[in-house]
Amino acid sequence: MFTKNKPFDNKPSSEMGIPTPPGAANPTPAQPVSTAPAAPAAAPRAPEPARPAGRSSNLSTLSAGVKYEGNISGAGELQVDGSLKGDIRVVRVVIGEGGAVEGTVHADVLEVRGRVSGAIVAKQVKLFATSRVEGDITQEQLSIEQGAWFQGRCTQAKRDTPGASMLDAPPPAEKPASAKAEVKPAA
Numbered sequence: 001m002f003t004k005n006k007p008f009d010n011k012p013s014s015e016m017g018i019p020t021p022p023g024a025a026n027p028t029p030a031q032p033v034s035t036a037p038a039a040p041a042a043a044p045r046a047p048e049p050a051r052p053a054g055r056s057s058n059l060s061t062l063s064a065g066v067k068y069e070g071n072i073s074g075a076g077e078l079q080v081d082g083s084l085k086g087d088i089r090v091v092r093v094v095i096g097e098g099g100a101v102e103g104t105v106h107a108d109v110l111e112v113r114g115r116v117s118g119a120i121v122a123k124q125v126k127l128f129a130t131s132r133v134e135g136d137i138t139q140e141q142l143s144i145e146q147g148a149w150f151q152g153r154c155t156q157a158k159r160d161t162p163g164a165s166m167l168d169a170p171p172p173a174e175k176p177a178s179a180k181a182e183v184k185p186a187a
Contacts, residue, residue, distance in 0.1 A: 064098050071103075080114070087118075097130050121157075 058076035062068055066082035073089040080088075080099040089106040099114035110122040112131040120137045127133060129147035137154040144150060 062099070064096075093122075095131075 059079060060072075060074075060076060061079040062082045062084060064081040067085075068082065069085045071087045071089070072078060072084070073087075076090055077092040077094075078088060078090045079094045079096065080101060081096040082098075083100045083102075085102045087103040087105070088101065091107060092109040093105055093107045094111045095101060095114045095116060097113045100117075101115070102117045104119045105116060105122070107122045109124045110120060111126045111128065112133060113128045114130070115132045116135060117133075118135045120133070120135060120139070122137075122139050124141045124143075125137055125139045126143040127145060127148040127150060129145045131145075132149045134151045136152045137150075138157050139154065140157055142154060142156070
């Protein structure tokens with residue numbers, strides 16, 4: 001595994017007193033030394049594209065201070081930090097603390113830290129402590145942090161077929177008033 005090299009000749013060959021190894025009487029141009037094992041003669045691999053940590057390449061953002069009127073739909077993700085008056089139909093929606101949506105939200109995953117005024121239809125809904133939701137929620141999974149404000153009805157929905165998306169679900173049907181639920185933070 002290791003080979004023992006012959007000791008250097010103690011005869012200084014330079015004016016600085018650096019010893020010359022044996023057999024170096026005819027100097028040759030320096031050759032780069034590789035410490036890595038030789039790679040096989042296969043085709044070179046293309047470098048993998050860099051991905052931002054925790055972000056998807058198809059994330060759209062409605063920035064703080066921006067007001068938008070109209071519907072938004074697509075197969076990507078949406079971050080709402082501004083104000084939106086219209087319906088949303090995308091795969092994943094995050095409504096920031098300063099974000100506000102007035103309209104129906106259809107998504108597979110919905111995280112609310114800001115305000116929503118309208119119906120919500122999603123597989124997973126998470127209402128954070130800073131959220132304020134006025135409207136009915138139809139979901140498979142619902143998580144409400146302490147301090148969140150929710151006024152409306154919630155209905156648990158089950159998928160009929162595996163792989164089905166809540167984006168394809170019809171709007172929530174009217175339920176009798178006895179199914180009404182209200183969650184408010186304790187005083």
